[in-house]
Amino acid sequence: DTGVSQNPRHKITKRGQNVTFRCDPISEHNRLYWYRQTLGQGPEFLTYFQNEAQLEKSRLLSDRFSAERPKGSFSTLEIQRTEQGDSAMYLCASSFSGGNGYTFGSGTRLTVV
Amino acid sequence: KNEVEQSPQNLTAQEGEFITINCSYSVGISALHWLQQHPGGGIVSLFMLSSGKKKHGRLIATINIQEKHSSLHITASHPRDSAVYICAVPYSGGGADGLTFGKGTHLIIQP
Numbered sequence: 547d548t549g550v551s552q553n554p555r556h557k558i559t560k561r562g563q564n565v566t567f568r569c570d571p572i573s574e575h576n577r578l579y580w581y582r583q584t585l586g587q588g589p590e591f592l593t594y595f596q597n598e599a600q601l602e603k604s605r606l607l608s609d610r611f612s613a614e615r616p617k618g619s620f621s622t623l624e625i626q627r628t629e630q631g632d633s634a635m636y637l638c639a640s641s642f643s644g645g646n647g648y649t650f651g652s653g654t655r656l657t658v659v
Numbered sequence: 660k661n662e663v664e665q666s667p668q669n670l671t672a673q674e675g676e677f678i679t680i681n682c683s684y685s686v687g688i689s690a691l692h693w694l695q696q697h698p699g700g701g702i703v704s705l706f707m708l709s710s711g712k713k714k715h716g717r718l719i720a721t722i723n724i725q726e727k728h729s730s731l732h733i734t735a736s737h738p739r740d741s742a743v744y745i746c747a748v749p750y751s752g753g754g755a756d757g758l759t760f761g762k763g764t765h766l767i768i769q770p
Contacts, residue, residue: 579758581757583700588663588760588763589702589760590760591750591759594757602750635700637700637702639702647704647707648758650694650701651701652700652701653700653701653702655700
C-alpha cells in the first residue's frame with residue numbers, strides 16, 4: 547500500500563469552471579476525510595465518509611461543493627463554478643474506525659485565476 | 660466545536676536547542692494529534708495521545724487531560740526539524756467526525 551494518494555497534485559483553473567479531485571485512501575481504512583487549507587492557516591474540516599456514507603458536512607461546504615465515495619473506496623470532491631476564494635490546498639485523510647490515527651495525502655493545490 | 664490554540668506561531672532557534680510547542684483545546688477529547696507539515700503540503704502524523712507522554716526519537720509529546728493542554732518537545736533540534744507543527748483534536752470531542760486543527764507553529768532551526 548502506498549498510503550493516501552491524491553490527484554492531481556496541482557490544478558489551475560479559470561473562475562467559473564468546474565474541477566474534480568480524487569482521493570485514494572489506504573485500502574483497509576473505512577473512514578475518509580476532506581479538509582481545506584489556506585495559506586498560513588491550519589486545515590479546516592469539510593466532510594467525512596464512513597464507507598460510502600457521507601456522515602457529516604461542514605458549513606464550509608457550500609452548495610457548489612459535492613463529495614462522493616460511491617463504493618466505499620476512492621472519493622471525489624467536485625467544486626462547481628469555482629471562485630477565487632476556492633484557491634487552497636485540499637487535503638484528504640483516511641483512518642480505520644477504532645484505529646490509531648490518520649494518514650494524510652499530499653494534497654491537491656487549487657489555484658483559481 | 661472544539662477550539663485549538665497553539666503557541667508560539669513562529670519560532671526560530673539554533674541547532675541543538677530544546678524546543679517546546681504548546682497546544683490548548685476547549686472541549687474534552689478522546690485523543691490529541693501532533694502533525695508535521697513540510698513545504699509543499701504533505702502532512703505526517705507524529706503522535707496520537709490520550710494521556711501521559713509518548714516519545715519517538717528526539718520528539719516527546721505530553722498531554723494533561725484535566726488542563727486540556729499538550730506540549731510537543733524536540734530535543735537536540737536539527738535544521739531538518741524545520742517545518743510547521745500542527746496540533747489537532749476531534750472536531751467535537753469524540754473522534755469519528757474529523758479533526759479541528761490549530762494554526763500551526765512555524766519552526767525554523769538555524770545551523
